[in-house]
Amino acid sequence: MARKALCIGINNYPGTGMDLQGCVNDATDWAAELTARGFQVASLLDEQATKAAMMKAMGDLIGKASKGDTLVITFSGHGTYQPDTDGDEVDGLDEALCPYDLQIQGEALTDDEIHTLFLTRKSGVRIVLISDSCHSGTVTRAAKAEKDADSRPRFMPMGNWLPDKLLPKNRAGKVAATMTGPVGTSPLAAACSNALGDLLLSGCKEGPNNFSYDARIKGRFNGAFTHYALKALKSMKPGATYADWHKAITKYLPSASYPQSPQLVGSTGARKGKIFE
Numbered sequence: 001m002a003r004k005a006l007c008i009g010i011n012n013y014p015g016t017g018m019d020l021q022g023c024v025n026d027a028t029d030w031a032a033e034l035t036a037r038g039f040q041v042a043s044l045l046d047e048q049a050t051k052a053a054m055m056k057a058m059g060d061l062i063g064k065a066s067k068g069d070t071l072v073i074t075f076s077g078h079g080t081y082q083p084d085t086d087g088d089e090v091d092g093l094d095e096a097l098c099p100y101d102l103q104i105q106g107e108a109l110t111d112d113e114i115h116t117l118f119l120t121r122k123s124g125v126r127i128v129l130i131s132d133s134c135h136s137g138t139v140t141r142a143a144k145a146e147k148d149a150d151s152r153p154r155f156m157p158m159g160n161w162l163p164d165k166l167l168p169k170n171r172a173g174k175v176a177a178t179m180t181g182p183v184g185t186s187p188l189a190a191a192c193s194n195a196l197g198d199l200l201l202s203g204c205k206e207g208p209n210n211f212s213y214d215a216r217i218k219g220r221f222n223g224a225f226t227h228y229a230l231k232a233l234k235s236m237k238p239g240a241t242y243a244d245w246h247k248a249i250t251k252y253l254p255s256a257s258y259p260q261s262p263q264l265v266g267s268t269g270a271r272k273g274k275i276f277e
Contacts, residue, residue: 001068001069001070002040002065002069002070003037003039003040003069003071003072003276004039004040004041004042004065004069004071004072005034005039005040005041005042005071005072005074006042006044006058006071006072006073007030007031007034007041007073007074008027008049008054008057008073008074008075008077009023009024009025009027009028009045009046009049009076009077010023010045010046010049010076010077010098010099011046011077012046012047012100013077013078013098013100013102013103013156014100014101014103014104015103015104015161016102016103016156016160016161017144017160018078018144018156020077020078020154020214021214021216021221022215022216022220022221022222022223022226023076023077023132023214023223024045025220025221025222026074026076026132026222026223026226027043027044027045027074027076028043028045029230030074030076030130033230034072034276037276039276042057044057046100047100049077049099049100050105051101051102051105051107051109053099054097054099054109055109055113055117058114059117059120062117062118062120062125063120063121065121065122066122067123067124067125069124069126070126070128070277071125071126071127071128072128072130072276073127073128073130074130074131074132075097075130075131075132075133076154076223077098077099077132077133077154078097078098078102078133078154078155078156079095079097079098079131079133079134079135079155079212080095080097080098080102080108080155080157081093081094081096081135081158082094082108082110082158082162083166083167083168094111094112095110095111095135095190095206096108096109096110097109097114097131097133098133098156098161102156102161103160106161106162108161111190111191112190114129114191115190115191115192118191118192118193118198119193121196125196126196126270127196127198127199128198128199128200128242128276129191129192129198129199129200129201130200131200131201131202131203132212132223132226133154133155133202133212134153134154134155134203134204134212134260135155135206150215150216151213151214151215151216151224151257151258152213153211153212153213153214154203154211154212154213154214154223155211159175189206192265192266194266194270197266197269197270197273198270199242199264199265199266199273200266201229201242201245201246201262201263201264201265202225202262202263202265203223203225203260203262204225204260204261204262204263205260205261205263210260210261211260212224213225213258215227215257215258224258224260225249225253225260225262228252228253229245229249229262232245232251232252233245233248235248236248236275239274241271241272241273241274241275242264242266242270242271243264243271244275245275246262246264246271249262250262
């Protein structure tokens with residue numbers, strides 16, 4: 001029974017004006033922790049993490065796994081929405097992760113595409129997806145992030161990467177300022193399968209005004225969620241479950257500095273599974 005992981009971290013988003021600062025550190029930190037726990041780890045950082053490279057790396061990881069294997073995929077970077085094109089989203093939006101070449105190629109990695117990749121697994125392969133990104137309801141282009149800011153949301157408005165002709169419109173036919181995204185679930189939950197024992201651990205709730213923060217903590221940039229998730233993990237006793245871990249994380253978040261509520265999504269059985277086993 002093999003244990004393998006893919007850790008993705010993207011700070012640099014060319015052409016969007018929305019660069020981040022803590023995502024590469026996140027990926028490096030997750031990789032170090034998983035390696036110490038006996039995982040074989042691959043990483044994609046910044047320009048390595050194009051959409052094509054992300055899909056190939058996920059596809060190879062999942063496609064080569066065998067029954068009993070545990071796979072962990074971590075993503076730190078921007079989340080976004082894009083207009084749903086196949087009619088499977090009630091709210092008219094697909095959730096998506098933002099690859100390095102988001103603006104260059106004009107394509108995000110959608111929840112539908114991730115779900116399709118997950119379905120290629122062999123029976124008995126367990127997948128844990130850890131997402132330190134966020135999904136808001138904003139459509140219009142956001143101002144360029146302040147270079148020295150201590151924190152910033154990890155959300156990419158559609159206006160920062162999609163052309164106006166593809167953006168959602170209001171009743172007057174003009175680009176909408178906001179759209180109502182789904183509320184109360186977690187980013188990319190649709191990509192995971194309860195029936196197959198998948199788990200999603202994410203930095204915040206989904207929907208308007210819920211953010212995962214890129215943060216400077218003790219002089220170092222990290223995702224606030226990643227920083228505290230790893231801190232909580234170090235306090236876990238042998239045999240601790242994912243539910244135990246999530247409970248420990250919520251002792252740190254939300255906080256006054258980082259008002260985000262981490263989410264654990266999965267079946268009761270998966271939530272009671274031992275961490276990374």
